Amino acid sequence: MIKVILWDVDGTLLDFKKSESCSIKNAFRVFSLGECSDDTVKVYSDINQSCWEMLERGELTKEQTLIVRFEKFFDKLGIKNVSPREFCSVYENGIADTTAFIDGAYDTVSSLKGKYKQYIVTNGAYSVQTERLKMSGLDKIFDGVFISDEVGYEKPSPFFFDYVIKHIDNVSLDEILIVGDSLTSDIKGGNNMGIKTCLFSPKPLVYDKNEYKINYVISSLDEIVSVLEKG
Template identity: 40%
Template sequence: MNRYHTLLFDLDDTLLDFGKAEQTALRKVLSHFGIEATPELFQRYSKINRAHWEMLERNELSKNEVLSYRHERFFESLGKEVDGATVDQFYRNAVAEHGHHLFDGALEVVEELSRTCRLFIITNGVKETQQKRLHRSGLRPYFSEVFISEDVGYQKPMKAFFDHVGARIADFDSSRALIIGDSLTSDIKGGHNSNIDTCWYNPLGKSNPFSFSPHYEIKQLNEIHQILTNRPF
């Protein structure tokens, strides 16, 4: 019998390649403003975007503020003033249309896990965008339910988010649940706050600068099978 039977998967940079989606969408935004896309601009925007989502995780900004301010700060760094909400709609349309690239092997791993476990998505993304990407990627049929912070009313890593998830899943047993995600500050800290075991998807071998630690760390998604069957890596 598997050690865990309920798997809570993060979406971006765990199953879907958000970096690729972000670059595609930003390239379209920059082209709209007549600006040439460069690696330096991709890196600059990614840093600004990540910082704003981390402020949401700390409850310092609302979701709408994150969506708008990230573009305003980015274009300010280019000496331009824009309406953040308008740019964000353009950007998110591009993410929804082109941002469904899966990491290698992700679909196969999810398909196999769905035969023996209950799978759920937990994400802080925008509802409309995330739903479209899930369907276009082919992932949606393998997940019993999708929990998006916009619907839940709380975001990862807040305990209230995971309390809501547990209340919505029939016969939820936190001791038989596992959170799988790439973000230490969102997924792993969320599990720590909620007393749910965690698996850090860390393909680049990053170091952990925080006082809390995941129960497991993997570089490839197919290593989840070894966790479920208690086999050594």
């Protein structure tokens, strides 16, 4: 029986894409780079995604990831007169100020409060993630928050999950479920640790069944209730 739920944040509870888009567009205005189209946001978004995957594979440090994504983005757009570091700082502040929920997120986690222990497990910058959780009111619902910056390791590292599980009292591995939208960080991390996994995938996703062991797939967050009844 599931007693503990580990929730990913970005793309699972909070709509990171929406925050990302608002914040990139705002940073373009701040640095007088002209209008930033949705297509340009998409270019950034893909670069950002690939940089975070490099971080997950241990090819970049967190500090490098934050800056390198903007260096690559500026290279691609031919922007030469703006510091990636300064742009990053404006962008990160913007992200912290924007809260957009994934449909049903707040109601779902509120309805489970008290019935299950719920924790946040997120990769990301400590100050940004803390601020977003506070702004969204999610911080009051959860029994604890684990941010990779503070833990010292990123998902999917077993060291990250080892730290998390050591800080949760009286629970065995088969009583823990991780819910997240990422195969490479959430599902792989859960598999590394031997806990149950639930992929949140609003759109159907094809994946390698030898590479990832997924116990449940949900396309909307309220489906988690029936997963927990089965679990």
